[in-house]
Amino acid sequence: MPEPTGVIHDIGYQRYTGPRLGRRHVFGALYLHGVRTTFGLGRSAKAKIFPWLVVGIVLLVAAAVTAIRSQIGEVIMTYAQFADAMSWLVIFFVAVAAPELVSRDMRSGVLPLYFSRPLPHADYPLAKLLALVTALFLLLGAPQLLMFLGGAFTADGMGAVWDELLDLLPGLLYAGLWAVVFASVGLLVASMTGKRAFAAGGIVAVFLMTTPIVGILSVLPSQAANQLAGIASPPTLVQGVGLWTMRDLLITESNTADLDLGAFGPVYALAAAALVAGCVALLLARYKKVAAR
Known part of the structure; x- marks a missing residue:
């Protein structure tokens, strides 16, 4: 009778008996990890x-704007x-950030590990997208809050603070x-x-x-082509929506509009x-x- 050629050793592994978290927790973990990744948290100092x-630059600009306003009163x-x-900084x-969120996982081949769990294929990109949206909103919204605090402390009475808040809210929506x-x-x-x-080069190229x-479209003989020119590029598309919805906040005595929307403001909103x-x-x-691979 042949002798056994293999031996099973008990090295102490035990079955997991703790709570098994569901889809909501997986999505939340991907989202939080994504937000941290965009700011390099939990990664090397180089990252x-x-x-x-970028965060330092936008905060410095906000602080400078606030300081100048407090000095001249305007x-x-x-x-x-x-x-x-700050839109040009947002582009870079x-x-x-976007390649760090998705390209790294694709290159390292860990996506099959994500989708081997009970994770719907839509949850991974949606969690990454929500993380990037959050990071960009914080990048533009946090300096605006700094500007608001500076304006509120120099405001004359609660009525002025309320007016300042009413100016802030559209700015946050625009961000x-x-x-x-x-x-x-x-x-x-x-x-x-x-x-x-x-990926980074492609993103910069698109924007x-x-x-x-x-x-080119803005110098064509057709007035309609001139007024619809901004739809051709994401930055000018967003600016067009902003001009249509909050023109008084974007155009002041010291700032004029580069886009002439004409009656096509709703078209910009639909295009966005x-x-x-x-x-x-x-x-x-x-x-x-x-996920189907």
Whole structure:
């Protein structure tokens, strides 16, 4: 009779008997990890340099605007104008943060591990998208809160503080619009490749290389083409929605509009909604395909 060739050793492994958390906890963990990733938290010091440099710049600008206002007693930049002024920094922040959120997982091959658990294919991209939207909103909204505090402390009476708050709320909504549009476009582009450098370059190209198209359309003989030119680029599309909904807060004596919307303000709003919806739909389709592999 042949002798046994294998032996089973008991090395102390035991079955997990603790609570088994469900889909909501998995989604929450992905979301919180995503927010931390965008700011480099829990990662190396090198990964923290760029995001916190951007944070420092926007806070420094907000502090400077607040200090100048307290000295001269006049508003030199509204809350909504602040979001417009910082939009170029948001582009580069997205170009760095979005690949960190999705391209790294794709390149390292850990997506099958995520989808081997009872995790619907839509939850992964939606959690990453919500994390990027949150990070961008904090990037634009936190400095506005700093500006509000400075304005509130120098305001003359509670009525003035209330007026300041009414100016802040549209600015925060406008920051949310920037965050949703930029996060949707940026994450979709980043999800197409596992190479972070390619993803970052693609994101910058989408945002910046569409700007010349706006310039070409704006000089055509057709007035309708001129007024619809801003739809061709995500930054000018967002600015168009802002001009239509809060023109008085974006255009002041010291600031004029680069876009002439004419009667096409609602078209800009519909185009922005269609852009976000299309990006989210393509993002979900992308990860449905990945989960099916």
